[in-house]
Amino acid sequence: MTMSLTIERRGQIALVRLGGEIDLSNSMEIRREISACLQDRWDVVVDLAAVGYIDSSGLAGLVEGYQLAKRYGIRFALAAVSPAALRVLKLARLDTVFALFDDVEGALAP
Amino acid sequence: MAAWSSGHIYQALAWAHSRQMSDSQDHYRRQLDRIVEMSRDFGASGLDVAMRHEIALAAEIQSRLRSAHADGRSPLLGVTLPAQDISGDFFEIVERSDGLTAFAIGDVAGKGVEAARLMALCSSLYRQKATEEPSPGRLLCQMNQALCRAGLPDGSFVTMIAGLFDAASGCALLANAGHEPALLGRRDGRFQAFGAAVPPLGIAEELIARPVPEDFLALAGGCLYLFTDGLTEADGQGPAMGEQELRRLILDAAQLPLALRAEALLGRLVLPGAAPRDDLTLLLVEDRRRPLLSRRVVLNAQGLEANRHAVRTVCVAAGMSGDLQDELILAVDEACQNILRHGYGGAGEVVLEILLDGRRVAVQLIDFAPHVDMMALPLRDPDELRPGGLGLHFIRSVMDEVDWPPPPPGAGNLLRMSKFLP
Numbered sequence: 001m002t003m004s005l006t007i008e009r010r011g012q013i014a015l016v017r018l019g020g021e022i023d024l025s026n027s028m029e030i031r032r033e034i035s036a037c038l039q040d041r042w043d044v045v046v047d048l049a050a051v052g053y054i055d056s057s058g059l060a061g062l063v064e065g066y067q068l069a070k071r072y073g074i075r076f077a078l079a080a081v082s083p084a085a086l087r088v089l090k091l092a093r094l095d096t097v098f099a100l101f102d103d104v105e106g107a108l109a110p
Numbered sequence: 111m112a113a114w115s116s117g118h119i120y121q122a123l124a125w126a127h128s129r130q131m132s133d134s135q136d137h138y139r140r141q142l143d144r145i146v147e148m149s150r151d152f153g154a155s156g157l158d159v160a161m162r163h164e165i166a167l168a169a170e171i172q173s174r175l176r177s178a179h180a181d182g183r184s185p186l187l188g189v190t191l192p193a194q195d196i197s198g199d200f201f202e203i204v205e206r207s208d209g210l211t212a213f214a215i216g217d218v219a220g221k222g223v224e225a226a227r228l229m230a231l232c233s234s235l236y237r238q239k240a241t242e243e244p245s246p247g248r249l250l251c252q253m254n255q256a257l258c259r260a261g262l263p264d265g266s267f268v269t270m271i272a273g274l275f276d277a278a279s280g281c282a283l284l285a286n287a288g289h290e291p292a293l294l295g296r297r298d299g300r301f302q303a304f305g306a307a308v309p310p311l312g313i314a315e316e317l318i319a320r321p322v323p324e325d326f327l328a329l330a331g332g333c334l335y336l337f338t339d340g341l342t343e344a345d346g347q348g349p350a351m352g353e354q355e356l357r358r359l360i361l362d363a364a365q366l367p368l369a370l371r372a373e374a375l376l377g378r379l380v381l382p383g384a385a386p387r388d389d390l391t392l393l394l395v396e397d398r399r400r401p402l403l404s405r406r407v408v409l410n411a412q413g414l415e416a417n418r419h420a421v422r423t424v425c426v427a428a429g430m431s432g433d434l435q436d437e438l439i440l441a442v443d444e445a446c447q448n449i450l451r452h453g454y455g456g457a458g459e460v461v462l463e464i465l466l467d468g469r470r471v472a473v474q475l476i477d478f479a480p481h482v483d484m485m486a487l488p489l490r491d492p493d494e495l496r497p498g499g500l501g502l503h504f505i506r507s508v509m510d511e512v513d514w515p516p517p518p519p520g521a522g523n524l525l526r527m528s529k530f531l532p
Contacts, residue, residue, distance in 0.1 A: 002415070021415055021418070023411070023414045023415065023418075023443065023447070024411040024414060024447050024450065024451070025410075025411035025412045025414060025415070053418070053439075055440070055443055055444060055447060055501075056444055056447070056500035056501040056503075056504055057447065059500060060500065084436065087436065088440065088504070091440075091503075091504055091507050091508070092500050092503065092504070
């Protein structure tokens with residue numbers, strides 16, 4: 001499966017870079033990684049620039065991240081959302097829920 | 111005492127009578143009446159002459175009735191060419207009240223009047239059961255029981271395939287008891303054979319004590335060919351047709367309309383005007399839909415990407431816009447995901463088809479999981495923020511029509527969704 005996931009630490013922020021196709025076969029892994037960062041109380045920025053496809057199970061992982069961050073009182077943001085991912089976010093009316101940034105640098109800025 | 115009595119002829123004729131077209135009803139009723147009169151007039155000594163007459167008449171009726179199916183409208187067509195006056199081969203096509211078409215082909219071991227008597231018995235048994243029993247496998251089991259209890263002469267048996275066809279979905283269910291394999295001629299030129307799962311009917315009740323195992327077929331725009339062994343049995347006289355030659359002929363004739371195709375196949379064995387060396391029966395079941403994609407796979411989460419790729423490929427080939435491709439892919443992917451998660455709990459077989467019907471692109475997705483009443487599920491409010499449950503919302507958002515009609519026989523669930531092209 002052509003999904004990529006990397007995590008970089010930038011100060012207090014975990015920058016999660018996702019790429020490729022996100023679906024039922026790999027969304028659990030993404031959920032696990034994002035929750036682990038949040039449970040360690042890192043702010044999380046998810047870079048979606050290289051996402052070619054994301055399904056409802058992938059979105060569910062992002063929603064879970066949003067809810068956890070809210071509970072812990074920390075930041076959870078999406079950055080550089082690709083057109084493919086934005087289309088699905090809009091379908092789910094989640095584009096108004098998440099903090100969206102045009103680029104990663106904007107999301108990382110204090 | 112001849113095994114073939116007038117009673118049997120009446121039975122055969124009554125059976126024939128019950129199935130003919132309404133516009134020729136009077137004609138057949140007159141013929142039936144004539145036979146009844148004849149039987150009164152002849153004494154025992156005259157019965158042979160009368161019977162010959164009756165048999166010839168029955169054969170004529172049989173052939174006329176059967177050709178009546180060749181009206182070009184039905185996707186099913188049967189043809190019998192009896193080697194003798196009347197055939198031990200039979201085929202049946204029964205339109206059921208649920209919209210499905212039951213069909214059968216059979217071959218009674220032996221020739222002549224005894225075989226014809228058994229044929230008539232099988233035909234009437236089948237017609238009686240086919241309207242009530244949807245499962246071809248259970249139907250064959252019941253027929254075996256009935257035939258065994260009726261007490262066939264030693265050495266007699268019946269090979270038979272029973273099937274159920276759903277023209278709307280292009281799917282069929284088949285059960286085969288001792289008969290030649292049914293051949294599915296696919297649109298890509300390949301063949302798939304469906305052989306017998308149990309011995310022939312009428313030998314012993316315990317041989318088919320349980321429903322005959324069934325094969326689920328997605329015809330995918332192809333055609334199912336059922337035939338009796340007269341078609342492929344070599345007898346060393348003249349141009350016997352082997353199975354390879356039959357396949358080649360089918361390929362050659364694949365583009366012809368149904369009736370011409372049947373004629374082309376039979377024409378290779380029978381010279382015009384000559385009687386065939388053996389009874390010949392051919393039954394064709396055609397899926398007239400033309401799916402752009404027909405994909406039958408055991409799917410799991412890892413297989414979803416290849417599934418999306420297959421959908422993309424046909425969308426591109428059909429010249430659909432990028433947006434439309436994305437929407438169809440999302441809808442298909444979410445639907446498959448629902449089946450894997452809620453139907454199979456992991457992995458399972460699906461049949462995915464995509465059709466272009468004028469300005470409408472239609473998706474048909476069949477699974478074999480336990481039936482789920484999707485219409486009874488509450489619609490998710492997309493403003494309610496929680497993980498999960500989004501898939502169905504996506505499907506309804508991107509497609510114009512979404513429906514879960516009754517699945518074809520043998521399947522668990524059927525999802526149909528479509529989108530009108532701009």
